[in-house]
Amino acid sequence: MKRLLAQMGITYFSVLAAAFYLPEIAVYVIGGIAAVLTIILVIIRKTRKTIDIPLMALAALIACSVHIGYGYLAVQPVVNRYGNERHTVKAVITEEPYQSYSKHYYRLKTQEIDGKSVSLKLLLKTPNEIDAKPDDILTFSSELQETDNQYYRAKGYYLVSDDNEIVVDTTSPEKHSLYYRAIQLRRFMRKSLDTLLPPDCAALCRAVLIGDKYALSHETKDHFRYAGASYFIVVSGMHFAVVILLLFRLMKRLNRWLRLVLIMAFIVLYAAVTGFQSSVLRAGIMMTFTVFGMTIRRQPYPLNHLGLSGIIMPFIVSPYGAGDVGLVLSFYATMGILLWANPILAKLCLRTKTGYNPQFRLADCLNRIKERKADGLPLKNDAEPPFSFRILLMKLWNSVAALLAVSIAANILVFPITVFVFHEFSLVTLLSAVLLYAEIYLILVLSLTVCVLYPLGILRYIAILFAYPLMWLCKLVLWLVDGVASLPFAYYRISEVFVYGWTAVTVILGVIVLLYRNRYRYLKYAALCSAIILLGGILTHQFLQMNVFTLEVYSCGNGICAGINKGGKLYLLQMDAGTKELYGIWEQLSYRYGSAEVALCCKESDRKLLELYRDDEFAISTLLLYDKKQEYTGADHTVSFDHDSTFAVDDEISIHVAVVNHTAVPYINAGDRHILIVPAGSAIDDIPPDMRTADVILLSHAVKGMEQLRCHDLIISENSALAPLTANALKDSYQHVYCTDQGDLRYRLR
Incomplete structure (x- = not known):
């Protein structure tokens, strides 16, 4: 019963996310199967004792029903009424505009359409920059079209205006929204980093701290992708957890309820500064439950918190928001870490013959020194075992093993999703995790410190001092990423047909494993077979592509659109x-x-x-x-x-x-x-x-x-x-x- 909430939440979120990418008929089939299973499992006497399986089937049925109902009741009426027609729109800019090549993108919330009060999200794309900022009101006439871009549909933008000849009237609001203050804070943080650091280093810090990747060059983003380290330059649950745990330690001596209020306030503020990204909201919900549990002195169970976030998130954004790729990757990476990080670490760690697990524990060392000072004892304890080079090597390996365990556990579920969605993967992801995790952690902490200290008068000089090690850390990370990305066979793209074939084989293997009683034993063999098929197919494809020379x-x-495909x-x-x-x-x-x-x-x-x-x-x-x-x-x-x-x-x-x-x-x-x-x-x-x-x-x-x-x-x-x-x-x-x-x-x- 301890994992019941986790099982229901993960099932609900997984089915809702899958429904976003599957054809509508497939969603009906899954919903029908879930309904039949729910009825059968409730009727069968043996399954009444194990209530988790019927409830998981019910969660899948509810997810399919929510997806279908949201599409028919919320999305289709909007598309049918306003799509493929010209309208006069009055809308407010909700986020900072950004530019991708020669297109300028404006995320809007409509106030009126054709003079009638209507509230819906709208994406405006134009080749000409509009002199406007967040909270400004735009009035324009344009043809609205249904967007077929899955990324924007997951964000709730079902209509797009893409007019090269658009004429826009801009008016300033009488009063700015509260969210506008968060945008101003984000701008100030960007300005602080841009002032203190070189452009390439400032761009990396902005990406790590607030998820602002627009200043990164396309070459740098490609290198992170080839190195399998793209998750470092988006604000994910890892970044959020690092910042919250750091705050928790700094506020350790405060009253626990005051500490809870301050941390929850920071969670809301940080989510607002990062633009309420789905992965940040998911991490914020989990951290809220975790900190609340620690405040009331209850042992937190992170898997239940993950399941709760999977249930709550679609209600905060939308049911289609479960298909947001960033949210899906963050959700399953967290799930993999919670399930398998500790078992993998136990396999990788080195132990002495007595069972001692050598590790670097800085906090324990500091606490021990503090206790000896308080007792008036010498700092050096003669009773401690003498220095051993072997123990030092074991500590070093165990530190690396901890990073490897977390990276392997996260990639167990993230890897197949990445292959299926992006048709690409990197073979050097684990190497990137080992080389970059500590540096990214320090960049995150130092960037936040610099942004906090820079506006505080004389403390600005301390921020300048912190900027120097921050700059060299950024240069080190960029150099490492460039080196890892340039390794031979580091990155592969896969054909769409092969991806679907591999996915079908993997699903069939998974179904076969579920039929066995000792399914956990056979799960390893199924995963190994799936990996061999994937790698074997990729090597075969690469070998065949070496001699390909075609005019396409x-x-x-x-008109004429043509290219040459060589290898x-x-x-x-x-x-x-x-x-x-x-x-x-x-x-x-x-x-x-x-x-x-x-x-x-x-x-x-x-x-x-x-x-x-x-x-x-x-x-x-x-x-x-x-x-x-x-x-x-x-x-x-x-x-x-x-x-x-x-x-x-x-x-x-x-x-x-x-x-x-x-x-x-x-x-x-x-x-x-x-x-x-x-x-x-x-x-x-x-x-x-x-x-x-x-x-x-x-x-x-x-x-x-x-x-x-x-x-x-x-x-x-x-x-x-x-x-x-x-x-x-x-x-x-x-x-x-x-x-x-x-x-x-x-x-x-x-």
Whole structure:
């Protein structure tokens, strides 16, 4: 009965989170199975004695019902009423705006829509920055669309306004909200760190302390991701627990009820400063129950607190909020640590023959020194055993083992979720945990200390002194992350099909294990089989990808979108399509590749499209840009040109571009194959004669002067009904004619 609340809460949260990602029919099936199980288990006499199993089935049924009911009663009416129509909106900015590439994002809470009082969350995206700050009121007219981005849906943003020509009127509020004061405090903390530290160090401290990752460079964020250490640069339960436990020790001598009030006030304040992130709220709820239990002198049971937070969180945010990836990872990492950290540590720790477990216990040493001082005894105790180098090594290993145990326990559940959601994982996560945990802990404590002391008059000089070790700690962390991320085979991306296949096999193994009476014994074998399948599949995929050399032409309506896949690396050659189609292609490429080694912009307008529609999850290492006016000379990760040029982007890939009528026409040498891409609007007569002969020629549609082109295979990137007719008309002139009217095309180069 001790774990009953934990079992119900974890079951409820798990089913609610899974329902967010599953198709609606699957949620109905799970709810039906849970209903049948609940009835059967209540009827069967044996299961009445073990009430936990029927209650878990009931929790799953309630979770499915809540998800379905919330979708029908809260989400669909809003989408059906306001989606895909133009409305006049009056809304207040609830959070600080942020910029992702050339898009500015504003999180709003509506006050009126078409003159009627309506309160709902709305995301505004615009290429032009609006002169507004939190609590300001915006009035604008725009078409509202239903968002298909799972991240924003989990945050409660079901409608989005994405209008490049939007006109916004801004008015200041008569009185600021209480939350605005927390935003001001967050800004002051950022300003303090930016003043005292170099930009890269300040950005890292901001990410660790308040979860502000916007100042981190994309390269730094990629390195943390490759090193499997992304959880260090978000405010998670670990950060929250460290700060609360530190405060608890500092307030140890205060009255226990006063200490409870102060700590709960700090929990609310810290959650507000970090923007009430879901993972922080979850940790705050758990810490509230834990501190309250310690205050009333009751032994806390953290698993029950985790279960309670799983039940309460969806009511604080929304049932869809259970699908927030940050919350899910934080929840299951905490669950893994609570369940398995101590058993794993017991296996890893070294002990003497007498059973003594050598560890560094600074608090015990300090208490012992204090007691000997109070008793008037010498600080050195002659009765203590002499120094032993062997014991010292055992203490060092046990300290490392403690970090390993926590990291392994957290990753037992986080690892499969990461693979399923992000289609990627890092093999060096445990190494990153051992190398970075102590430094991140110190960065968190020192950053908080600096932010507290800096505004306090003469204490500002103490903050400046603390800033020096903080700066070197940040530089050390960045150096370590860069080194770990650059290790060979540190990071892998996995195809979506393989992820779903591996997930299905893992679920089947789990069901089989549940059928055995001694299920805990067979659980180890099932986990080992799942890991072998995953690693074996990845190694096989990597081996097959080594020799892959294909030209990929993406179906985009009118225009050309193409790239070369060499060994799993993407080289974008042309991205010329409508904005809606291009956005869909970016989503597809971000899932499959995550980044591109090179992207070629053949027109000056392409730069805007690339900046407009790529997001933080899809980075471009080098941008080759036709820049007639030389506006982007010297820009980061950009090589601009205004005349005929040749670029060697790989040992087997080179791109020659000929500037024709303010458009760059690319001619690619890929291995022993030659590819000509004729951008839309380019005249065949203007293309240099030596470029009109290639192995493969890619066109957006049939154009005048095609008889001058010489190639084996012709690819037409056109989705209209005329595409098959065009292909039939040209099949006698070329060996093969391909069209993209049936979907994306992959042409094998080797």
